[in-house]
Amino acid sequence: MKNKKIVIFLMIILIAIATGVTAIHFEPKAKAERYAVSSWQGDHMLLARLVAGEAEGEPYAGQVGVAAVILNRAKNPRFPSTIADVVFQPGAFESVSNGLIWSRYPSRTHFEAARQALDGWDPTYGCIFFWNPYKPVRGWIWTRTIVTQIGNHVFAK
Amino acid sequence: MLKRSFVWIASLLVLGALVFGYWSVYARASSAENALEAAYQRGFYNLLEHVNNLNLLISKSEVTSSDEQRIMLLTTIWHQSEGARNSIASMPLGSRDMTNMQKFFAQLGDFSYRIAEKLVKKQDVTADDWAKMRDFRKNIQSLSQELRRLQDDVAAGKIKWQEKPDGLFSTRKIKGMADSLESLDQRLKEQAPTITYDGPFSDHVESPTVKGLTGKRVSESEALDSARRVANKIVKDDLKAEIAGKTKGNITAYTVEFKREGNAVPDIIMDVSEIGGHVIWFLNTREIESSRVAIKQAVDNAKAFLEDMDYKGFEATGSLRENNTITVSFVPKQGDVLLYPDFIKVEVALDTGEIVGFNASAYLTFHTERNLPEPKITEEEVREKLRENLSVERIRMALIPDEALNEKLCYEVDVKLDSDRYLIYINAENGNEERILKVVETDKGTMTM
Numbered sequence: 001m002k003n004k005k006i007v008i009f010l011m012i013i014l015i016a017i018a019t020g021v022t023a024i025h026f027e028p029k030a031k032a033e034r035y036a037v038s039s040w041q042g043d044h045m046l047l048a049r050l051v052a053g054e055a056e057g058e059p060y061a062g063q064v065g066v067a068a069v070i071l072n073r074a075k076n077p078r079f080p081s082t083i084a085d086v087v088f089q090p091g092a093f094e095s096v097s098n099g100l101i102w103s104r105y106p107s108r109t110h111f112e113a114a115r116q117a118l119d120g121w122d123p124t125y126g127c128i129f130f131w132n133p134y135k136p137v138r139g140w141i142w143t144r145t146i147v148t149q150i151g152n153h154v155f156a157k
Numbered sequence: 158m159l160k161r162s163f164v165w166i167a168s169l170l171v172l173g174a175l176v177f178g179y180w181s182v183y184a185r186a187s188s189a190e191n192a193l194e195a196a197y198q199r200g201f202y203n204l205l206e207h208v209n210n211l212n213l214l215i216s217k218s219e220v221t222s223s224d225e226q227r228i229m230l231l232t233t234i235w236h237q238s239e240g241a242r243n244s245i246a247s248m249p250l251g252s253r254d255m256t257n258m259q260k261f262f263a264q265l266g267d268f269s270y271r272i273a274e275k276l277v278k279k280q281d282v283t284a285d286d287w288a289k290m291r292d293f294r295k296n297i298q299s300l301s302q303e304l305r306r307l308q309d310d311v312a313a314g315k316i317k318w319q320e321k322p323d324g325l326f327s328t329r330k331i332k333g334m335a336d337s338l339e340s341l342d343q344r345l346k347e348q349a350p351t352i353t354y355d356g357p358f359s360d361h362v363e364s365p366t367v368k369g370l371t372g373k374r375v376s377e378s379e380a381l382d383s384a385r386r387v388a389n390k391i392v393k394d395d396l397k398a399e400i401a402g403k404t405k406g407n408i409t410a411y412t413v414e415f416k417r418e419g420n421a422v423p424d425i426i427m428d429v430s431e432i433g434g435h436v437i438w439f440l441n442t443r444e445i446e447s448s449r450v451a452i453k454q455a456v457d458n459a460k461a462f463l464e465d466m467d468y469k470g471f472e473a474t475g476s477l478r479e480n481n482t483i484t485v486s487f488v489p490k491q492g493d494v495l496l497y498p499d500f501i502k503v504e505v506a507l508d509t510g511e512i513v514g515f516n517a518s519a520y521l522t523f524h525t526e527r528n529l530p531e532p533k534i535t536e537e538e539v540r541e542k543l544r545e546n547l548s549v550e551r552i553r554m555a556l557i558p559d560e561a562l563n564e565k566l567c568y569e570v571d572v573k574l575d576s577d578r579y580l581i582y583i584n585a586e587n588g589n590e591e592r593i594l595k596v597v598e599t600d601k602g603t604m605t606m
Contacts, residue, residue, distance in 0.1 A: 059422070060422075060423075060426070060440070060442045064440070077264060077363075078259045079256070085243075089246050090248065090249035090251050116514070119484050119502065120502060120519075121438060123428070124404075126363070126364070138254075140253075147404055147405055148412070149402065157364075
């Protein structure tokens with residue numbers, strides 16, 4: 001009986017200490033070791049990660065569309081001019097803010113969709129916005145001209 | 158007795174560990190928060206500086222009577238505008254509408270660069286150009302004033318990036334920076350004019366006029382028919398086709414999905430234009446297994462498919478091999494001139510040699526019978542103009558688009574310098590060197606950059 005209590009106490013102490021220690025030693029997972037050298041491969045990887053983070057479970061055309069929006073933004077005066085700047089613009093993409101872009105490794109389909117967009121396929125015809133109409137978004141976004149809806153995303157200019 | 162002191166000691170240890178745990182989490186969070194606030198403030202102060210510099214530079218460029226000086230000032234404006242764009246992009250405004258401010262700086266920089274270019278090439282800068290510059294300055298001035306007002310609020314601690322309760326028990330929020338900047342953006346939306354000029358960020362580039370659509374409006378069932386005709390060329394099985402939606406981009410299109418019996422996911426997705434019922438693009442989403450088909454065979458298949466689609470007289474200009482597919486680019490000709498803006502891409506699966514992708518959106522957007530100018534320069538003159546260390550492999554005529562979508566008739570000169578290959582484009586009307594592309598052989602195919 002006494003031993004049991006001691007064990008429980010010890011466990012609580014251990015858990016509490018562990019919380020503190022892990023909080024100190026927790027390292028962010030955002031490691032870039034998987035980046036390839038060439039810029040094409042770098043862009044491909046980043047696009048595939050964003051597709052995985054933003055369009056998991058979407059139809060293939062919708063995944064190509066999400067990648068195409070990133071590429072369209074990089075060419076558009078309304079957005080930064082490199083793919084990395086577009087993807088990492090603070091607050092622009094939910095999956096970057098919540099870390100999903102790092103925790104979810106892209107599947108073969110995600111890589112394919114990213115590649116197809118880099119090759120010039122654009123099911124959105126030059127769109128620079130996409131959002132899920134069934135989730136709450138900022139009101140101004142609805143003032144953009146909607147071009148199409150693919151799966152759970154509307155695409156707009 | 159022993160038992161009691163043990164309980165006390167243990168409880169204190171637990172309490173201590175919890176406090177320590179909380180403290181370390183809090184310390185981490187707060188240092189991360191401070192680092193973010195610092196990064197955002199840096200973006201804001203940099204923006205402020207760029208705007209002040211721009212204000213000064215534009216007014217100087219209007220005053221100077223030396224064109225050399227003006228060129229220097231205009232290129233510095235371009236540089237400072239790009240800096241302003243980067244500063245905006247570094248602030249946490251991604252979910253806000255900052256598109257107008259971004260565009261404003263992009264166009265200011267781009268436009269200044271074009272004026273500098275005109276001055277360098279001794280072309281006329283019109284009164285209208287200077288009027289546009291004055292409009293930019295007016296907007297920069299008011300932006301600069303507003304930003305300085307915001308800066309005062311920041312300095313007084315009235316305003317911060319991270320919106321959070323003011324103290325532990327207060328519910329009053331500090332007004333966020335993001336709101337203030339967004340309202341400046343919205344003001345620019347109303348005040349900054351839309352401008353058209355010869356640059357990549359001009360308003361006309363964003364939505365080019367569609368020229369390649371021929372024929373009359375087709376109904377849903379006619380669109381389905383033409384989609385089926387193309388699908389029958391690329392797959393043997395009988396797939397169920399249905400209209401999945403309508404897309405209202407620069408080309409209005411029906412999206413057609415082809416499904417195998419019992420499949421939830423479409424096998425082929427295809428867009429058919431409402432005008433003329435042309436297939437704009439399609440993708441076969443099937444898994445592609447390891448390569449068995451030779452590259453030459455795949456390119457021949459692509460070419461045969463294109464002809465089967467009634468796109469005749471095209472020339473293959475490049476190909477890119479990725480995973481188990483190869484994407485071949487084709488370009489049509491008018492006479493012996495290659496029309497690069499009107500390219501079509503065909504993707505071939507290397508396991509069976511089947512066509513799995515097609516993209517004619519550039520062709521349908523840009524293709525039209527061109528009124529090509531007579532070249533004022535001969536091939537001989539082009540050869541004489543080139544540097545002596547280059548060995549010319551081939552010269553042919555080509556129409557190329559510039560960044561502002563202007564089309565230029567050029568001699569495409571295929572040259573070698575030692576073992577490196579380049580394509581040099583010499584304007585056939587005035588002999589200007591318009592562009593240089595480096596041709597790189599990779600294991601994926603030939604890439605130009």
